[in-house]
Amino acid sequence: MERHATNRYIRPIADYNREAFEPVHEQASADGRPLILDSGCGTGDSSRALARMYSDHLVIGVDRSADRLSRHREATPENCMLVRADLIDFWRLANQAGWQPVRHYLLYPNPEPKPRHLKRRFHAHPVFPDLAALGGVFESRSNWLIYLKELAIALQYHGRATTLRPLPETDPALTLFEQKYRASGQRLWQLRTDDLEILQ
Numbered sequence: 252m253e254r255h256a257t258n259r260y261i262r263p264i265a266d267y268n269r270e271a272f273e274p275v276h277e278q279a280s281a282d283g284r285p286l287i288l289d290s291g292c293g294t295g296d297s298s299r300a301l302a303r304m305y306s307d308h309l310v311i312g313v314d315r316s317a318d319r320l321s322r323h324r325e326a327t328p329e330n331c332m333l334v335r336a337d338l339i340d341f342w343r344l345a346n347q348a349g350w351q352p353v354r355h356y357l358l359y360p361n362p363e364p365k366p367r368h369l370k371r372r373f374h375a376h377p378v379f380p381d382l383a384a385l386g387g388v389f390e391s392r393s394n395w396l397i398y399l400k401e402l403a404i405a406l407q408y409h410g411r412a413t414t415l416r417p418l419p420e421t422d423p424a425l426t427l428f429e430q431k432y433r434a435s436g437q438r439l440w441q442l443r444t445d446d447l448e449i450l451q
């Protein structure tokens with residue numbers, strides 16, 4: 252964590268990510284509504300749900316899988332944009348462009364449970380300082396408690412206190428993974444930064 256916080260991540264940004272980011276940045280800047288980022292949005296169901304919940308915000312869902320993004324089950328609201336890009340570059344571009352999303356969701360990230368894949372977890376990746384710097388009320392959900400505990404430590408390292416709790420069963424399912432895990436009786440967890448006051 253310390254190494255990643257003190258050394259800037261310098262891997263060149265791929266052209267396709269820059270090309271994906273630029274029109275979104277242009278549109279978001281012209282739009283003027285507060286931003287909500289849905290990182291790793293999969294099919295975009297959560298982005299659409301968030302756009303309906305926060306109808307005076309602009310929700311941007313990002314996923315690297317064109318296949319998942321193409322699996323639309325419903326119409327996308329006008330205040331929602333879905334983008335195909337790799338978050339490792341997208342977060343850096345967003346940070347460089349001065350984005351300040353008011354909310355940032357990372358719902359059911361790939362858990363990468365094998366110890367040898369630790370570096371694939373976003374909080375162990377050199378891009379994490381860029382994610383942390385984007386700010387906003389950050390929320391992650393997972394069925395894998397260890398992942399969220401590690402993520403909480405990484406956020407704490409960057410000065411963001413969090414609360415980790417079981418996801419209330421009364422909360423509507425935001426994503427397909429949430430629906431699937433709930434249906435199979437799995438316990439789900441919610442990690443959220445303790446800074447709701449920044450929205451007031």
Ligand SMILES: C[S@@+](CC[C@H](N)C(=O)[O-])C[C@H]1O[C@@H](n2cnc3c(N)ncnc32)[C@H](O)[C@@H]1O
Nearest residue numbers: 291292293314315316337338358359426427428
């Ligand atoms: C387990 S799925 C969860 C999808 C969705 N959030 C949900 O809960 O239904 C993880 C998603 O993260 C995306 N993903 C993983 N690493 C990514 C990266 N580096 N950049 C963009 N998307 C990524 C995958 O393509 C996948 O859609």
